[in-house]
Amino acid sequence: MLTAHTIKILQSLDKKKFRQKYNLFLVEGNKTILELPNSNFKIKEIFSTEPNNFLSKDVQFTQITENELKKISFLQNPKDSVAVCELVEKSEFIDKDFQLVLDGIQDPGNLGTIIRLADWFGIEQIICSEDTVDFYNPKVIQATMGSFTRVNIVYCNLVEYLSKTENINVGTDMEGENIYHFEKPRKINLILGNEGNGMRDETEKFLHKKISIPRFGKSKSTESLNVSMAAGIILGQMFSK
Amino acid sequence: MLTAHTIKILQSLDKKKFRQKYNLFLVEGNKTILELPNSNFKIKEIFSTEPNNFLSKDVQFTQITENELKKISFLQNPKDSVAVCELVEKSEFIDKDFQLVLDGIQDPGNLGTIIRLADWFGIEQIICSEDTVDFYNPKVIQATMGSFTRVNIVYCNLVEYLSKTENINVGTDMEGENIYHFEKPRKINLILGNEGNGMRDETEKFLHKKISIPRFGKSKSTESLNVSMAAGIILGQMFSK
Incomplete structure (x- = not known):
C-alpha cells in the first residue's frame, strides 16, 4: 500500500532540501534499478506496477497501480518501477589520473x-x-x-x-x-x-x-x-x- | 494590435500541418531574428515587447505587451520578440563534399x-x-x-x-x-x-x-x-x- 504520507514524501524528493532531510532519492525504470546492486547505492524500497522480478529478498517491494505510479514518478511517461534509494555521503576521495x-x-x-x-x-x-x-x-x-x-x-x-x-x-x-x-x-x-x-x-x-x-x-x-x-x-x- | 485571430494562427504553428497550411513558422529572440536578413528566410512580421530596433522598414512591426508575448511564444520563458517567417520550399539540391x-x-x-x-x-x-x-x-x-x-x-x-x-x-x-x-x-x-x-x-x-x-x-x-x-x-x- 502506498499511503498518502509516503506519496507526499516521495513527491518532495525533486527538491535537494527534502532529499537531504529524508536522506533519499529516486531511481526510475527496471533497467537502471537492476544496476543498483552492483553499485554503492542501497535500495530502501521498490514500487512497481509489475510483480516482483527483483531477485533480492532484502528489499522491501510494493506492487502499485499505474495511477499510483503516476503520482510518485517524476517522468512525463512513467516507466515500470520506482526505487527509493539512500543518499551516499562522500567526502574523502583520492585523485584519479x-x-x-x-x-x-x-x-x-x-x-x-x-x-x-x-x-x-x-x-x-x-x-x-x-x-x-x-x-x-x-x-x-x-x-x-x-x-x-x-x-x-x-x-x-x-x-x-x-x-x-x-x-x-x-x-x-x-x-x-x-x-x-x-x-x-x-x-x-x-x-x-x-x-x-x-x-x-x-x-x-x-x-x-x-x-x-x-x-x-x-x-x-x-x-x-x-x-x-x-x-x-x-x-x-x-x-x- | 494582436488580434484573437492572429493569436490563434500563431499558436497553431507548433504543428507541421498548420505551418504548411499558412506557410509560416516562428523564430524567437532578437539575437536570432537579426540573423534572418542574411539568410534565405523572409520575415513577414515581428511582434516585440520592445520598440522597433530592427533596421529594415520593409518588415511589418507590432509592439505588444509581455502578456501578449506569452500567448504567442512557444518558450517557457519568452524572450523579447517573435518573428513570423515564411517557409522556404526546397526540392532541388546539389551534393556538397x-x-x-x-x-x-x-x-x-x-x-x-x-x-x-x-x-x-x-x-x-x-x-x-x-x-x-x-x-x-x-x-x-x-x-x-x-x-x-x-x-x-x-x-x-x-x-x-x-x-x-x-x-x-x-x-x-x-x-x-x-x-x-x-x-x-x-x-x-x-x-x-x-x-x-x-x-x-x-x-x-x-x-x-x-x-x-x-x-x-x-x-x-x-x-x-x-x-x-x-x-x-x-x-x-x-x-x-
Missing part, C-alpha cells in the same frame, strides 16, 4: 550527459564545485541512463581542492591551444565551467593549460558549443591518442 | 543540436528522410541557436537519393571501423539513424563504410551514446585530420 572537474554546471541535462560521457570513456571520478547542480536531482539521474552508478561524483570546495591536486588542470578558453595539437598530460583534470558564465576567475587561476575546439564554420554568429557537447568532442579527441 | 544524412531522427532537440554542430563544423547541407522531424518545429528552431539560417536542410526520399549520390555513404555500426583509424573519404555522407532503431535496413544497404566510436569504459551496461553526441564526437574526429 583522468578526472572531470565541474565549476558550477547548472543544467540537470548537462550534468547527466557529462556523467554518461564519463562512463563511456571510463572516467571514474567527477569533482564538482559545491554550487554544481545536485546529481541526485531526478532529471540528472534520468539523463545519466544508469551511468551515475559507475562514476564517483563528489562535491567539494573547488579552490581548496585545486590548490592541492597534483593533476594538471586543463580548461577551455577561446584563446587556448587547439585540441587537435594538444598533448594530454598523464594526470589530468579537465575543467568545465558554467553554461552562461564559464569558469570562475578563482578557478581559472589554477589552470596549467588552456585548450580550445576550433570552429570550422566561417560565420562569427555561430554560438559556442554547449558545454556537454564540447566535453564530448574534447574527450573524443583526448582518447584518440 | 561533406554532408550529414538523417534517417528518421525524431527528437527536435537532437535535430536542433545536429544543425548547430553542422554550422560549427562548416557543413553546409543536411539531407533528411521524409519522416525526420520537421526543422521548422519551434523546438528545433530554438535548439539550433540560429544555426538553421546557415545550414541548408532538405527533405527527400532517402532511398532514391542514396542510390544516385556520388558521395561515399558512411554510417555508424557497433562492428564498424574504429573512428580513430578511419580515413575520411574526400566526398562523404555521414548517415545518422533514428534514436531508438538506428538506420533503416533499406538505408543500410547503401552504406559503403561503417564506423564506430570505441567505448573505453569497461561496463557492458553502459548505454550507447545519444545520436547527437555521437555525431559531435565523430565530426570532431573527422575534422582533426
